[in-house]
Amino acid sequence: MTSPAETIAIELAGLPATRDLAECLARIAKPGDVIALYGDLGVGKSEFARFFIRHLTDPDEEVPSPTFTLLQTYESEACDICHFDLYRLERPEEAFELGIEDAFHECISIIEWPERLGPYMPRNRLDVHLIITKGKNHRQATLTPHADWSERLRACGHG
Numbered sequence: 001m002t003s004p005a006e007t008i009a010i011e012l013a014g015l016p017a018t019r020d021l022a023e024c025l026a027r028i029a030k031p032g033d034v035i036a037l038y039g040d041l042g043v044g045k046s047e048f049a050r051f052f053i054r055h056l057t058d059p060d061e062e063v064p065s066p067t068f069t070l071l072q073t074y075e076s077e078a079c080d081i082c083h084f085d086l087y088r089l090e091r092p093e094e095a096f097e098l099g100i101e102d103a104f105h106e107c108i109s110i111i112e113w114p115e116r117l118g119p120y121m122p123r124n125r126l127d128v129h130l131i132i133t134k135g136k137n138h139r140q141a142t143l144t145p146h147a148d149w150s151e152r153l154r155a156c157g158h159g
Contacts, residue, residue, distance in 0.1 A: 008158050012139040018044060021141055022051035024156040025126070029056075029108045031079040034122050036114035039130035044139055045112045048130065049083050052110060056081060066112075071098050073107075082107045086116035095120065123147065 012018045025035065035052070037045040046065040053063050056076040066072040066085040074081045082103040089095060095117055103109045104122050114121055124147035133140050145153055 008143040008145075008153065010141045010143065010158065011133070012141055014137045015047070018048055018137075018139060018141075019051040022048050023055040024158075025128075026052045026055040028152045028156055029078075031108060032105055032124075034104060034109045034111065034125035036121065036125050036127045037110065037112050037130065038114065038127060043130045043132055045130060046085075048128070049110045049112065053081055053083060056108075076108075078108070080107045082109045084109060084111045086111060086113040089113075089116045092116060092118040092120050125149070126153075 010021060012021060029035070029052075037048060039045050046063075050063040053074050054061050056078070057074050061074065063074070063083070064072065066083055067087060070085060070088065072083045074083070080103075082100075084095070084098065084100065084103075086095060100109070100117075100120075111117070114127075126146065126149045127142075127144040129142040129144070131140050131142075132138065143153065143158065
């Protein structure tokens with residue numbers, strides 16, 4: 001079993017810094033990657049996902065929060081991007097009805113509320129914990145890389 005590397009804390013002073021981090025992660029993401037976005041309501045998980053997805057698709061791509069649909073899928077040159085919002089799941093097994101297993105193998109998966117998956121979270125993933133620190137748009141992102149994410153984060157200037 002692979003243990004995670006040390007966590008990396010990054011101060012995000014405003015939305016441009018959040019966008020820069022999301023775009024950096026988008027540049028190093030590949031099919032089969034899972035990015036787990038943790039944080040309270042309103043902390044900016046959907047905004048982070050929006051920056052990530054637009055970097056790989058189109059800067060004007062409409063990227064609504066999938067709170068009610070649970071899943072939005074986007075096409076990119078590399079592969080599809082699956083944006084999951086699992087907030088409304090009552091049981092982890094409900095995620096299988098969304099095709100989450102296939103997404104874990106074929107797509108880049110961005111998951112809001114990943115704790116709802118319980119034991120079904122894949123081991124090879126990047127955990128991104130967001131908290132608001134000094135006002136509405138100032139955040140701290142704590143990255144916890146698993147498997148080969150540590151090496152790839154160095155290519156992004158983190159780690």
